[in-house]
Amino acid sequence: MKSSIAAGSFAERWIGLEATRGGLVLGVAPSTKWLRHWGLDDNLAGARAFCELLLPTVGQVAAVKAQMPFFERFGAPGLDLAAWFFGECRQRETLAVADAKRCDADDTMDAYADLYFNQVTGLGADAVTVLPFMGTGSVESLCRTAAAGGQAVMLLVRTSNHQADTQSARMADGRTVSEVTADHISALNDELAPKGDAGPVAALIGAPPAEALRLAQRLPRSIVSLPGLGRPGRRIEDCADLVKELGSRAMFPVTTGVLAAGPQALTEVVHSWQEQLRLLRQAHTRER
Ligand SMILES: O=c1ccn([C@@H]2O[C@H](COP(=O)(O)O)[C@@H](O)[C@H]2O)c(=O)[nH]1
Numbered sequence: 001m002k003s004s005i006a007a008g009s010f011a012e013r014w015i016g017l018e019a020t021r022g023g024l025v026l027g028v029a030p031s032t033k034w035l036r037h038w039g040l041d042d043n044l045a046g047a048r049a050f051c052e053l054l055l056p057t058v059g060q061v062a063a064v065k066a067q068m069p070f071f072e073r074f075g076a077p078g079l080d081l082a083a084w085f086f087g088e089c090r091q092r093e094t095l096a097v098a099d100a101k102r103c104d105a106d107d108t109m110d111a112y113a114d115l116y117f118n119q120v121t122g123l124g125a126d127a128v129t130v131l132p133f134m135g136t137g138s139v140e141s142l143c144r145t146a147a148a149g150g151q152a153v154m155l156l157v158r159t160s161n162h163q164a165d166t167q168s169a170r171m172a173d174g175r176t177v178s179e180v181t182a183d184h185i186s187a188l189n190d191e192l193a194p195k196g197d198a199g200p201v202a203a204l205i206g207a208p209p210a211e212a213l214r215l216a217q218r219l220p221r222s223i224v225s226l227p228g229l230g231r232p233g234r235r236i237e238d239c240a241d242l243v244k245e246l247g248s249r250a251m252f253p254v255t256t257g258v259l260a261a262g263p264q265a266l267t268e269v270v271h272s273w274q275e276q277l278r279l280l281r282q283a284h285t286r287e288r
Pocket of ligand 1: 161227256
């Protein structure tokens with residue numbers, strides 16, 4: 001089934017949706033922890049019920065970010081569940097990001113393109129998260145496929161975990177691995193989307209806001225996903241400079257900060273995040 005929002009690039013669709021639904025990305029994690037917290041069985045039926053409970057909220061957000069291992073742990077039926085859920089997202093004109101954090105050589109990455117992007121034989125996601133640590137060239141073919149299909153590849157530039165030391169290692173030219181990744185994303189976007197504002201290669205930056213801003217400044221044509229809201233010590237107002245820099249290109253995925261509310265309060269909590277992000281955007285959108 002072809003999607004009614006298939007027209008246009010991932011970036012165009014995100015920017016259009018962000019304008020009406022805001023910058024929040026709903027984290028979808030049918031993990032043992034969240035299924036139990038929601039009073040559901042920790043099995044495939046529980047995961048299906050979890051996804052069904054999310055559907056009324058899915059149509060109100062611009063995008064969802066599905067933690068793929070929490071689907072994959074149920075084997076092939078778990079993948080079927082993800083494909084069904086992404087189809088439901090499509091019907092609600094909501095973008096689906098498969099948070100799979102894949103990494104391999106280029107010919108194997110092509111197989112992942114079939115898995116994540118194909119709407120008939122695969123999962124039908126709009127974007128997939130990818131690690132660039134098998135070299136910059138390893139992701140280029142996947143990025144080309146994504147560009148041709150109106151989808152996106154989201155490369156991990158800098159993750160939020162404390163063990164992310166390899167990303168701050170320096171290359172021979174003095175740039176960190178994160179900086180090299182950011183610059184590569186910019187080069188790919190210039191090549192794959194010579195016209196328009198944002199290209200098909202998105203970036204994920206989970207660093208604290210000041211470091212995230214320095215990396216974001218290297219990404220003038222990229223959608224940038226900024227995980228971290230809802231975690232202890234991360235205040236929404238700390239993202240002001242990032243919002244000023246990125247405008248509608250900023251995505252804010254929140255998992256714990258919404259799922260902890262439970263199914264009854266989910267929509268209310270999502271609306272609260274959306275309103276806070278709307279106010280932040282309003283206060284910090286610079287004239288362009
Ligand atoms: O740098 C990163 C990149 C991805 N993650 C993922 O996000 C969820 C947790 O999200 P919260 O909104 O903080 O609950 C986690 O499972 C990771 O897979 C990240 O934490 N940091």
